[in-house]
Amino acid sequence: MSASFPVSTAASSVPDNPANAADWASLAAEVLAGKPLTREQGLRVLNAPDEELPGLLDAAWRIRNHHFGKTVQLYYLKNAKSGLCPEDCSYCSQSKISDAPIEKYAMLNAERLLDGARKAAESKARTYCIVASGRGPTDREVDHVAGVVRQIKDEYGLHICCCLGLLKPEQALRLKEAGVDRINHNLNTSERFHDEICSTHTFRDRLATLDVCRDAGLELCAGMIVGMGESHEDIVDVALKLAELKVESIPVNFLNSIEGTPLQNVQQLDPRFCLKVLVLFRLTNPATELRVAGGREVNLRSMQPLALYPANSIFVSDYLTTKGQAAEDDFRMIADMGFEITTGDFESKQLLALWSKGDASALPVCESAGGSCGPVCGSTSPHRKG
Template identity: 55%
Template sequence: MSIPVMETKPTTDWMVLAEEVLAGRQLSKEEALSILQAPDAEILSLLQAAYRIRSHYYGNKVKLNMIINAKSGLCPEDCGYCSQSIVSNAPIEKYPQLSKDVLVDGALKAKEAKAGTYCIVMSGRRPTDKEVDNVIEAVKEIKEQHNMKICACLGLVTPEQAKKLKSVGVDRFNHNINTAASNHENITSTHTYEDRLNTLNAVKDAGMSPCSGVIIGMGETDEEIVDMAYTLYELNADSIPVNFLNAIPGTPLESMKKVGAVKALKVVALFRFINPTKEIRIAGGREVNLRHLQPMGLYAANSIFVGDYLTTDGQKMRVDHEMIEDLGFEIEECAYDSEPPTVTA
């Protein structure tokens, strides 16, 4: 006796939706939500459609970013996800801002790792002028020695500090929105959502490229994930790191469940559909949330972090390079002169 095979029709023709995005149409929030809530059985067709958009603008190139934790811990903020916050009991290394020479040496390591963007990241609410000046002196040397983009992530900078950073060649400034406005008060109370938006506006006004992303897995709803994607679209963020919570023991969010690997892939696809021309980066937490499905994420994203993160270990760089090679993709080693593509209808 033969068993009949049930044929299931996809709930949405994802490729048609991708072609409409390439033609310049913005998805409705209902369509965006349908990406997150698509049946798991449709993940391959969904990623194929996301890859159609990704390959149109970026081909098979992958941008690598590398972080240096330029100041660790000692932060007065109470962000529930962060091991460096004042409310964290996580056993991390704490130190003041690294010297200029150490920051410059870190750029060489990033270059050797084939990273096109070197990210100088500091803990804390906002940098002092002295700390900004130290970053500026380091950036001057890095620009002289290496042809690579510099991204700074220094907290709530003032418009004056942003202009000084731009004047010495800081290409990009990262300040994540982290979550939706409606979920912000559940994550931190020591700064407002508007504080973050004001910093991003100061960055843009200074002429730096805005980098802003999210952390998925902090109790947000699917609707709030969609809101995050649209907020970043409205902010016109050039680079969007999609982080997945790595719940660190000793932090208020230590008991949060991991995001499922297939759900994480849907999230990355969503950000590609909503922000088709932008650099979408699979960032912190990919190793523990996407696990063995990490390569599949690059069919929607066109960038990853290599090396370690701020206080957590990343995947071995050799493994990342092999992953990209095995996909038939190519590392874009020097992204300095690269700009986000424009939408063509």
């Protein structure tokens, strides 16, 4: 759902330093009227004392409810290529500097990718996500994916999202021509902090891939990983940059540190701070799909349900290299909050149907799920797939 609002040129009636729930509500009203959040107001959100959290969540809910109502979108994906990555992203269990014991395999063949599409189509799924690790795809891999996508489009007509890493213009065009609808490529962090987490590619490389995909007519999915040592200013800068880029979807990941990676000893985040981050992204990107992605369970913990006030999407089941919360627990959480599930693919629909009958454990979850795609697609590899 989307809406356009006139952009106000009048001075804000809300101080950069709101002091109570009424001020946060007024700020939400201005955002709904089309006035962009300032950097100072964004920092105020992240620095707000915990007693202001109810007011912050209420402000985010006003905006989320206006654009998306009570709907929650669930996502699964197909992990088409695992590990084997030459990049040195410090957060990633699939990088060349990681000692994490993960499964590694080359690009899946057409039969296995088509089988995933068949399962999605049988449940009238809208989106099928194809994810591959690595710096970027070879032309042969792009041709392989493009060929499979054409078959999927011909046979099932599914919405296709690909997470393939750094792309060249001709590769993006081939994917678009084949029927790919959206590319996921996360910023991960701010330009200022990027070199602290990766040296084998730059922040500008990531922006270039997003520009290439936009020029090719592809929709954009891009987000960040919170908790890698960045400052509040870095988080606000990413939120504002994504608003500038006008991406269609934003996955917000909270670092789930993996043993064997350089960030293995990073402490978990405060769940209240995680909620403030989600509020920030909703205020800065009011009409954009916002997903709670990798690290949701370990960082938000018992406060996971509150994330649905700013966010309108979550990832179900496992991540790329770590286990996620049981799908039936996600369904129960959504139902208990009074929200409505918009199912995403074959497994989520079947799990939802079984859960409603009290038998979700009877069906195994899919092998790959979620929305932070891995280093190749610009995501959060220790986090969820997708």
